[in-house]
Structure formats: C-alpha cells, structure tokens
Amino acid sequence: MFSMGRRDKAVTSHKFKDRIPGFVTEEGTKIDTRTFSLRGLDQLIQTLLDHGYQCIGPVVRDGVIAYDKVSSTADLPQGWTDEQSPGHYRLRKREDDACFGFVVGPHSWKRFLYPPERRLWQLQKQGQSFVRVGEPEVAPRYAFLGVKACELAAIGIQDQVLKDGPVPDPDYTQRRDNALIIAVNCTESAETCFCASMKTGPEAAGGFDLVLTEILEPKHAFVAQAGSERGREILDALQTAEASESQIESARAGIASAADGQTRTVDTDGLRELIERASESIHWGEIEERCLSCANCTLSCPTCFCSDVEDSTDLTGEHAERWRRWDSCFNRGFSFVAGGEIRHSTASRYRQWMTHKLSTWHDQFGSSGCVGCGRCITWCPVGIDITEEIQQFRLRDQL
Amino acid sequence: MSTELLMPQPWVVQKTERENEDVVTLTLAPESSDHGFSFLPGQFNMLYAFGVGESAISISGDATTNGSMVHTIRDVGAVTHALSAAHVGDVIGIRGPYGSEWPIASHTGRDILVVAGGIGLAPLRPVVYHIIENRHKYKDVAVLYGSREPKDLLFRAELESWKDHNIQVEATVDNATPGWTRHIGVVTTLIRRAKVEPRGAAAFVCGPEIMMRFTASELTGRGMNPDDVFISMERNMKCAVGLCGRCQLGPEFICKDGPVFPWPRMSPVMTIREL
Incomplete structure (x- = not known):
C-alpha cells in the first residue's frame, strides 16, 4: 500500500565488515583464536575494570537474568539457564557451570546505550528569559560482557536510528563510541529464539571488540577472538593459550547446535x-x-x-x-x-x-x-x- | 541549532495579534542575534512554553524577513494555551526550523492554487508572501479558503489585500452567520470558481486530512498532475528530528520527511484508518 510513496534507501548493512565469522577466513587461513579458563574470564573482567570501564554483564536478579554491573565471575549467572516460551520465563539450574548458558532476558543493552529515562537539560528563569543550567552529563564508559549475536544486530540497528541519521542523538553516540563490546556466541537456543532465520545469529558476525565462545568440552573454557584493535589489546593483556583444534571444534559444534535447536522460524x-x-x-x-x-x-x-x-x-x-x-x-x-x-x-x-x-x-x-x-x-x-x-x-x- | 539535543533558544515576543476566538499570531525576535535563522515556506518550529512543554507550530510569516519569526497558534491544549497567553516582552523557547518546504520556488511560470481549511492557512501564508514578492514569475493565482464559521476565518483584512496583487481570493464557510454574504459550503466547492485551469497548475493544500484528500481528488479529477499537488501533514511530535518515532505515518516520518509531501506519497496511506 505504501509503494507509491516509497523512496528506497540503499540497504546498508548494520554489521561491521572487519571480520569474517567463523574460525577461518574465506581464504581458509586460520583466525588467531585464543583460549582461557574461568580464571581467565575473571582476569578479563579485572582488565576491563583496570582500563576504566564499567563492566556490565548478566546477573541473576528478580528471578531473571538481567544486565548490571559485574566485578568478577561470581556475579555471573553461573550454572543458570533460562526456560522460555510464549508468555513464560523461568530460571532453571543447569547441570554444568556455564556462565553464559542462557539466551536473553527482559533487559537489552539499549538500557545502557539509550537509558529508559534521562534528563536532557535544565533551564533557569532569568528575568523574562531563561538560561541553561547544570553541566551536561558525562557519558559512562561501558564494557558490555556477554552480548549475544541478536543483540549485536540490535545495537547495529539502533545505531542506524540514533547515531547514523541526519540528527544523531549525542548522548547515544557518545555512549556507543565509548562502549567496548565483548560478544558471546550462543551455544544453545530457547524455544522463543529465531535469530537463525532472521540471519542475525547465533554466531556473532561482527561489530564486537572481542568474541567469546564458552565451551564445556573437552574442559570448561572460553575460546576468544579479537574483532578490533581495542579488543586485541585487551586479549593480549590476558594469559591465554592458542585454542586447540578440539576446542575450536567444540565451539563450532555449540554454535551449530544453537542454530539447529531453534524451533521457531520466520x-x-x-x-x-x-x-x-x-x-x-x-x-x-x-x-x-x-x-x-x-x-x-x-x-x-x-x-x-x-x-x-x-x-x-x-x-x-x-x-x-x-x-x-x-x-x-x-x-x-x-x-x-x-x-x-x-x-x-x-x-x-x-x-x-x-x-x-x-x-x-x-x-x-x-x-x-x-x-x-x-x-x-x-x-x-x-x-x-x-x-x-x-x-x-x-x-x-x-x- | 544548539548542539544540545532538543534545546530551545529564547525568543522575545514583539507583537501579539488576536486572529479570532482561539487563534493568536505572535511575532518573535531572537534574544541573542546568533540565534537568528532563515526558514523556507512550509517549515515549522518547536515552540516551548517555559516548564509547560513544546508544540510543533508552522511558521506563518514572510520567509524573506530577517530577524523575526511569526507563528499563528490555535489554543487547543496546555502548551498552545500557554503560548497563546504570551504578552509582548515574554520569552518563548524556539528550536527549528524543521521539515520540508512548499516547493513554490520551483513552480514558477505556472498557475498556482492555494487551498486552505481553518488554521491550515497559517503554514500557507509564507507561500502567498513568496508569490506576492515574485508575482511576475507566476501566472494566475487563486487562494481558496474555507472555515467553519465566518468568525473562524484567519487574516481577514489581509485576505482582501492579497487581491491587490492580482490574486483571486475566495472564502467559504460551512455555517453562515448573519452578515455573511460570500460562499457557503466546503472549500472544494470553490475549486470550480477559481480562475485557474487545474491542468498545468500546481496546488498547495493545507487543512484537515479529509479536506486535503477531497481537494486533491477534485484537483486531480479536473486534470491537475498529482505530482503537482502538495499537502502538509500533522502528527504527534516530540523531537522533530526523527528520533522519537512518534510522527510515523507508514514509512514516513512527518517531521523530517514532511510535513509537506507531494500528494502521491500520501494518498496511499491516508485512506487507511488509524494508520
């Protein structure tokens, strides 16, 4: 019905083009993939805090997995998963110690990039007129830990609206430019997930500084790749080892099972x-x-x-x-x-x-x-x- | 425009004119000279009543007059009520100008029809001013104006003065009251009285949506090219810069894609109820 008036805009991908998803490039060369243990994840959080970031990650709160400040792996929803269906959400204990063994909760990162409420300005009467008072708020410097692929895509979409349009939102833009993004690939799906058919996940395709895949086999560990220079610097600051073939295979299999496990499609x-x-x-x-x-x-x-x-x-x-x-x-x-x-x-x-x-x-x-x-x-x-x-x-x- | 998002700048009320029972025209000047700006006919500003709120109001003054801004405001809600109550010397916040313009400057050499309903004449007045200042560039020009009752007509004295510039001016009312000797009926009934041949002419139309739909339909039915009919739309707006999402109508953001649209871009969405 709208076609008469439509002016097609060039379809611009919201995804970064700086990295090809997967563990090898299109040319078949292996992407530098590192690995670290649960202790390494603690080290990562500490490194982020040392770099002056407020680390925001998943926490169990009010019966859901929400996003809030985290200062160590003890804050993460280790051993929890979320059970979801239409109109239904329950936390359930896992049989393992996975830190990111859930999908997404009611919060999304827009809560931090585009807060639910924000004072835009204050004015003071001065005679008949008014003047601006108060200092503009300084945008926080966030490190987001545990950004799922669908969420990365959502951030990319909000960038189009709030940052890349003719009149950018200055606060969003600053929060976004400040933010360090540590993506985590999904290795399982909820009943409500349909990212695979929307082509946004379950593997993070770009737009992150660092991407992790949590593996439980052969041993609980994280497989990590840098997606930006900032991410590379953080990764280099950690004690890591080169990921083994079996670890990479485990990560790949986890991502594949998340995609295969999706029952909803569009x-x-x-x-x-x-x-x-x-x-x-x-x-x-x-x-x-x-x-x-x-x-x-x-x-x-x-x-x-x-x-x-x-x-x-x-x-x-x-x-x-x-x-x-x-x-x-x-x-x-x-x-x-x-x-x-x-x-x-x-x-x-x-x-x-x-x-x-x-x-x-x-x-x-x-x-x-x-x-x-x-x-x-x-x-x-x-x-x-x-x-x-x-x-x-x-x-x-x-x- | 201020770098701070949605920050109004202080403008001082220079003059207030009561147009009718619930409409006033304010002439404003920037408090500080660096807040001055130019606008194009059809654009609007966000007007801020201190502490009360903001409202999107079209600019009803002459686009070539530097240093002042004219707004014609109908008192329909808390913000417009506060704005309407302003006295000379009061300060009102303004940010803008926003939105698309009436493409009058690109329709030279043509017959022009200006069709307005009620307060819809306000955003069209800059078009008439442009025509008067460049009268030789346009052929036959007619202003057709309808309102509910004679007392609702805006700019009544000024309407008469437009005739001095070889502009046909016809007014009509839905309900006549004693003393009214001109047309009665909806504004579309004036179209056949316009000494403008719709074929080859351009029309600038503003009023209630139903009035714009029927006007566009009548004009195109009489041979006007649909691409030469322009209308101005209204929706709820908070930011006026495409961020708040409220003014969407189908694929369009009225604030940044409009408010002025060529008719073919609006006609498909205007017949869908509650869109």
Missing part, C-alpha cells in the same frame, strides 16, 4: 511486502482480541526506540527540566494530535508496531527492525507470538 522472503499488503487485513482485529496493549513487547524489544519527553518545573516555577522516557506505540497518547488520538484501537497499535518492525523499518533504515531475539514472545503476558502472526498473515495472503 520466512523473511517477501515479508516486508506481505505486511505492507496486509494493512487492512481482518487479522489485526483477531490479534486485538488477545493483545492487552501493555507495551511489554516494545519495552523488551532491543530495537524499539520510541520516546516521550516530559517538561516540568519545580514548585517555584523558576527551574524547568526536560526528561526523555521510553514510550511505546501501544500507549494511549502516543498518537495524540489536537483532534484526538489517531490510533484508538489496539488493532491499529499492533499493526503499527508489527508493520514498522517488519516492513517500514526497511524504508526508513535499510533493514528489518526485528533481530529474532524472541523477547516480544516471552514477555507478552498473553503469549502473542510474532512468528505465528507472520504465518497467519501468510496464510491469509494466499487465500
């Missing part, structure tokens, strides 16, 4: 056009019967970026501030104009979300807005499954 062929054609489908109304318009999907989505601003004053009326907060296209007021809300119905809000994610994102930013992390499926209180809804639109499209 056929992306023609998906953008399919959703575009479906703008007046009755199926949106069928989704509406289940959707609560609660916004969980958008808040847990690692690429959703919509925000609201709130202007306020203190009691004297002399000091004003502007705060930006995450918002959602499912919220009331999101589409409010002088004449009222544009999107009254839940059907129209779900349509906006899904159409943006899978179709108009291509027009705007040259890629899909979905990375296949499955969060919207897990965290939907009624278990609406985007992969299933895509399938429903396909079936109806063929009628």
Whole structure:
C-alpha cells in the first residue's frame, strides 16, 4: 500500500565488515583464536575494570537474568539457564557451570546505550528569559560482557536510528563510541529464539571488540577472538593459550547446535511486502482480541526506540527540566494530535508496531527492525507470538 | 541549532495579534542575534512554553524577513494555551526550523492554487508572501479558503489585500452567520470558481486530512498532475528530528520527511484508518 510513496534507501548493512565469522577466513587461513579458563574470564573482567570501564554483564536478579554491573565471575549467572516460551520465563539450574548458558532476558543493552529515562537539560528563569543550567552529563564508559549475536544486530540497528541519521542523538553516540563490546556466541537456543532465520545469529558476525565462545568440552573454557584493535589489546593483556583444534571444534559444534535447536522460524522472503499488503487485513482485529496493549513487547524489544519527553518545573516555577522516557506505540497518547488520538484501537497499535518492525523499518533504515531475539514472545503476558502472526498473515495472503 | 539535543533558544515576543476566538499570531525576535535563522515556506518550529512543554507550530510569516519569526497558534491544549497567553516582552523557547518546504520556488511560470481549511492557512501564508514578492514569475493565482464559521476565518483584512496583487481570493464557510454574504459550503466547492485551469497548475493544500484528500481528488479529477499537488501533514511530535518515532505515518516520518509531501506519497496511506 505504501509503494507509491516509497523512496528506497540503499540497504546498508548494520554489521561491521572487519571480520569474517567463523574460525577461518574465506581464504581458509586460520583466525588467531585464543583460549582461557574461568580464571581467565575473571582476569578479563579485572582488565576491563583496570582500563576504566564499567563492566556490565548478566546477573541473576528478580528471578531473571538481567544486565548490571559485574566485578568478577561470581556475579555471573553461573550454572543458570533460562526456560522460555510464549508468555513464560523461568530460571532453571543447569547441570554444568556455564556462565553464559542462557539466551536473553527482559533487559537489552539499549538500557545502557539509550537509558529508559534521562534528563536532557535544565533551564533557569532569568528575568523574562531563561538560561541553561547544570553541566551536561558525562557519558559512562561501558564494557558490555556477554552480548549475544541478536543483540549485536540490535545495537547495529539502533545505531542506524540514533547515531547514523541526519540528527544523531549525542548522548547515544557518545555512549556507543565509548562502549567496548565483548560478544558471546550462543551455544544453545530457547524455544522463543529465531535469530537463525532472521540471519542475525547465533554466531556473532561482527561489530564486537572481542568474541567469546564458552565451551564445556573437552574442559570448561572460553575460546576468544579479537574483532578490533581495542579488543586485541585487551586479549593480549590476558594469559591465554592458542585454542586447540578440539576446542575450536567444540565451539563450532555449540554454535551449530544453537542454530539447529531453534524451533521457531520466520520466512523473511517477501515479508516486508506481505505486511505492507496486509494493512487492512481482518487479522489485526483477531490479534486485538488477545493483545492487552501493555507495551511489554516494545519495552523488551532491543530495537524499539520510541520516546516521550516530559517538561516540568519545580514548585517555584523558576527551574524547568526536560526528561526523555521510553514510550511505546501501544500507549494511549502516543498518537495524540489536537483532534484526538489517531490510533484508538489496539488493532491499529499492533499493526503499527508489527508493520514498522517488519516492513517500514526497511524504508526508513535499510533493514528489518526485528533481530529474532524472541523477547516480544516471552514477555507478552498473553503469549502473542510474532512468528505465528507472520504465518497467519501468510496464510491469509494466499487465500 | 544548539548542539544540545532538543534545546530551545529564547525568543522575545514583539507583537501579539488576536486572529479570532482561539487563534493568536505572535511575532518573535531572537534574544541573542546568533540565534537568528532563515526558514523556507512550509517549515515549522518547536515552540516551548517555559516548564509547560513544546508544540510543533508552522511558521506563518514572510520567509524573506530577517530577524523575526511569526507563528499563528490555535489554543487547543496546555502548551498552545500557554503560548497563546504570551504578552509582548515574554520569552518563548524556539528550536527549528524543521521539515520540508512548499516547493513554490520551483513552480514558477505556472498557475498556482492555494487551498486552505481553518488554521491550515497559517503554514500557507509564507507561500502567498513568496508569490506576492515574485508575482511576475507566476501566472494566475487563486487562494481558496474555507472555515467553519465566518468568525473562524484567519487574516481577514489581509485576505482582501492579497487581491491587490492580482490574486483571486475566495472564502467559504460551512455555517453562515448573519452578515455573511460570500460562499457557503466546503472549500472544494470553490475549486470550480477559481480562475485557474487545474491542468498545468500546481496546488498547495493545507487543512484537515479529509479536506486535503477531497481537494486533491477534485484537483486531480479536473486534470491537475498529482505530482503537482502538495499537502502538509500533522502528527504527534516530540523531537522533530526523527528520533522519537512518534510522527510515523507508514514509512514516513512527518517531521523530517514532511510535513509537506507531494500528494502521491500520501494518498496511499491516508485512506487507511488509524494508520
């Protein structure tokens, strides 16, 4: 329906091109692959802290695996995994000591690169006028430990929106430029994962400074490769050994089993056009019967970026501030104009979300807005499954 | 523009003009000379009432006048209410200008139709000013303006003065009140009265969406090339720079891709309800 007005933008890959995934290059030469033990991981965290980074990694908190400050491997969710299905998330004890033996929780790294709420500025009245007061906040210097492949893709997508557009968000840009990214390849998948069909994982394809694969065979260890000069420096500062053939094979097998273990798939062929054609489908109304318009999907989505601003004053009326907060296209007021809300119905809000994610994102930013992390499926209180809804639109499209 | 994201700059109210019951026009000058800027007809600013909030308001003044900024504001919510209440000497925050322009300068040598509904005349006034200043570059020009009631008409005295520049001006109201001797009916009914041949002409249209749809349909039905019909859209906006995501309409961000669009880019999305 939008095709008449569409101006195709050059499809720009959000992935770095500085490294070919895998353990050998396209030419067949072996990529320098190092290995270290669990103690080495502690050394890595310490090295990051010594380099002045705030190390953010997975922690068990509030019954989920969340992201927060970590200062040693003792903070990591060692021996835990996450069990996920539509509308369902449980932590479960593993039979081994894996530190990264889970997929993704309700948090994503956008929480740190694009905080849920942030004061943009403060103004003080001065006579009739106003002046800016307060120092701009200094962007933190984060090292992200344990960034999964789907999350790397999500960061790349948010870069397109918040950093690489005509007006970049200065705070995001600074946080992003400061951030050191240590990716961890997934070696298992949850029931909700579909990164393989979205071609974003389970192996990190680029955009990291360091990539680790946790292996349990022949012995619990980490296989590491640098993806940037910064990553190389960190890796060189650790006590590592050259990874053996069997370790590399174990890492490769783990990644392959994560891909093979995915039960959900999305056929992306023609998906953008399919959703575009479906703008007046009755199926949106069928989704509406289940959707609560609660916004969980958008808040847990690692690429959703919509925000609201709130202007306020203190009691004297002399000091004003502007705060930006995450918002959602499912919220009331999101589409409010002088004449009222544009999107009254839940059907129209779900349509906006899904159409943006899978179709108009291509027009705007040259890629899909979905990375296949499955969060919207897990965290939907009624278990609406985007992969299933895509399938429903396909079936109806063929009628 | 300030390097700080979404940072308004102080502008001083120089003049306030009450247009009707709920519409005022503010003329503003930058408090500091380095905050001055130029704009193109059709662009908008984000206007900030201290501590209350911001609203996207189109610029209704002359684009060639340096050093001042004119905004015509309808009092419909908390922010526009605070802005409407401004007195001479008060300070309002402005950031901008944002958005796409009416491509009037690239339609010289043509007949021009300006079609406005209600407050929609405000963003079109810079087009009329441009035509007046370059009258010889355009052929026949007509301004067709509709509002609900006679009391709602904007710039009433000024509308008459446009006739002095060989511009046909026709006004209509949905509901006449005593004393009204001109047209009654929706603005599209004026199109046949315009002394402008739609074939080969260009139209700049702003008003409620339904009015723009029917105007575009009437004009193209009378032979106007759809690519020569331009409309201006409105959506909820917080940032005006494509970051907050709120103003999306299909693939477009109204703030940075619009607000002015050629009709063929909007017509497919405007008939889909609640898009």
